[in-house]
Amino acid sequence: MNTLDRTTKDWQAADAAHFLHPFTDHQALSAKGSRIITRGEGVWLWDSEGQKIFDAMSGLWCVNVGYGRQELIDAATQQLQTLPFYNAFFQTATTPSIALAEKLAQLSPPQFQHVFFSGSGSEGNDTIVRLVRRYWDLQGHPGRHTIISRINAYHGSTMAGASLGGMVDMHAQGGLPIPGIVHIEQPYFAQHAQPGESHDEFGRRAASWLEYKILEVGPDKVAAFIGEPVQGAGGVIIPPDTYWPEIQRICDQYGILLVSDEVICGFGRTGHMFGCERFGVRPDLITFAKGVSSGYIPLGGVLVGDRVARVLIEQGGEFNHGYTYSGHPVACAVALANLGVIEREGLVQRVHDDTGPYLAQQFAALQGHPLVGEAETCGLMGAIRLVRRQATADAPAEPFASSLSVGMVCRGHCFNNGLIMRAVGDRMIIAPPLILTRELIDEMMARIRRCLELTW
Numbered sequence: 015m016n017t018l019d020r021t022t023k024d025w026q027a028a029d030a031a032h033f034l035h036p037f038t039d040h041q042a043l044s045a046k047g048s049r050i051i052t053r054g055e056g057v058w059l060w061d062s063e064g065q066k067i068f069d070a071m072s073g074l075w076c077v078n079v080g081y082g083r084q085e086l087i088d089a090a091t092q093q094l095q096t097l098p099f100y101n102a103f104f105q106t107a108t109t110p111s112i113a114l115a116e117k118l119a120q121l122s123p124p125q126f127q128h129v130f131f132s133g134s135g136s137e138g139n140d141t142i143v144r145l146v147r148r149y150w151d152l153q154g155h156p157g158r159h160t161i162i163s164r165i166n167a168y169h170g171s172t173m174a175g176a177s178l179g180g181m182v183d184m185h186a187q188g189g190l191p192i193p194g195i196v197h198i199e200q201p202y203f204a205q206h207a208q209p210g211e212s213h214d215e216f217g218r219r220a221a222s223w224l225e226y227k228i229l230e231v232g233p234d235k236v237a238a239f240i241g242e243p244v245q246g247a248g249g250v251i252i253p254p255d256t257y258w259p260e261i262q263r264i265c266d267q268y269g270i271l272l273v274s275d276e277v278i279c280g281f282g283r284t285g286h287m288f289g290c291e292r293f294g295v296r297p298d299l300i301t302f303a304k305g306v307s308s309g310y311i312p313l314g315g316v317l318v319g320d321r322v323a324r325v326l327i328e329q330g331g332e333f334n335h336g337y338t339y340s341g342h343p344v345a346c347a348v349a350l351a352n353l354g355v356i357e358r359e360g361l362v363q364r365v366h367d368d369t370g371p372y373l374a375q376q377f378a379a380l381q382g383h384p385l386v387g388e389a390e391t392c393g394l395m396g397a398i399r400l401v402r403r404q405a406t407a408d409a410p411a412e413p414f415a416s417s418l419s420v421g422m423v424c425r426g427h428c429f430n431n432g433l434i435m436r437a438v439g440d441r442m443i444i445a446p447p448l449i450l451t452r453e454l455i456d457e458m459m460a461r462i463r464r465c466l467e468l469t470w
């Protein structure tokens with residue numbers, strides 16, 4: 015059938031018949047049918063029924079410069095015409111991949127002068143596992159292979175990525191985690207703070223769980239600690255300001271490599287170029303993806319800090335690792351155009367000085383709503399925890415018995431009211447494009463309030 019003649023129902027039938035979607039219950043999908051997204055412009059999407067939708071999730075945390083940017087389209091077209099592919103293996107390179115590596119070295123904290131490219135964040139984190147173990151092997155410590163991560167972290171879907179991640183539902187399928195990866199609790203105040211504990215006290219105590227784990231595993235066996243500056247897919251868990259500096263101190267004390275997974279937080283999401291800069295930490299390695307190309311084309315990688323790069327380059331010989339699409343020229347050309355837009359439009363500064371603080375004010379104003387336990391933001395990411403009863407002077411907020419269903423009810427109202435928010439248990443989360451203006455924040459907030467009313 016000519017694809018132009020198809021109705022939404024035709025597309026849904028073909029979808030249910032052939033397409034296995036990621037993270038999807040296919041029986042539920044077949045019963046309801048996918049929503050088919052057909053077009054995007056700025057922060058807006060349209061579906062196959064013509065409904066206009068405010069995309070408060072930037073696709074999947076990635077379309078940071080918004081939909082329909084001509085510069086990115088032109089960069090892809092031009093590179094496809096000139097050289098659609100050549101690899102970076104065996105002592106070859108292409109000009110876009112070299113130029114992007116150079117650009118990333120300029121934009122990142124000073125200890126980062128080298129980049130290893132991958133096709134996605136998951137592959138980037140696979141590279142992390144291999145790189146940190148290789149580093150310790152070359153340092154003469156082959157027993158130092160254990161990586162510590164956190165429960166409810168998301169580091170991707172490959173075997174190593176999902177093992178680094180701390181999603182229990184993922185670990186339950188396919189025999190994860192792989193050996194040599196262990197987890198500590200996440201710094202989630204609403205779940206783990208003790209009565210009367212301040213945010214700062216909690217942040218330091220949550221960081222101390224890393225030290226306990228290092229001592230339990232044995233300091234001479236621990237290779238690295240990995241964390242997202244703000245846990246994204248886990249529900250936008252924003253740590254207290256005391257957390258990361260204490261993590262840094264502990265890593266320094268035991269000589270452990272610190273890895274910042276910036277697949278979501280990188281390239282301006284927190285109001286800083288990288289999330290580690292927002293929280294004042296100095297990682298040895300950074301994983302990136304998503305925002306580097308605003309999702310227009312798949313691209314990811316690892317920024318390799320001097321401590322690791324020096325050993326790898328000077329002592330390592332050949333690193334037996336890489337992907338066909340490491341440094342794909344079209345992806346790199348698009349990323350360069352994307353970073354050009356971010357710089358030219360001052361998007362990181364805008365989030366830092368204007369839209370981030372404005373969003374924080376708007377979220378603070380939600381606090382009086384009876385459904386809202388906490389409403390928190392960090393730059394242009396935010397979370398609203400839905401509760402059955404708000405906190406009083408004597409008692410903490412009362413959660414819903416089924417956190418999953420309240421989130422799904424609210425998400426359903428968003429879905430039907432032209433707003434994409436994501437539900438993670440009882441947390442409704444957003445990560446809108448960085449091109450947001452105050453007017454667009456007002457528009458988004460009006461939709462959020464309407465959906466909260468409908469859920470209440």
Ligand code: PLP
Pocket residue numbers: 134135136137139168169170171242246247275276277278303304314
């Ligand atoms: N790391 C983090 C922090 C992520 O949020 C994600 C994806 O959401 C990944 C890694 C995996 O990236 P990808 O889906 O590109 O493999």
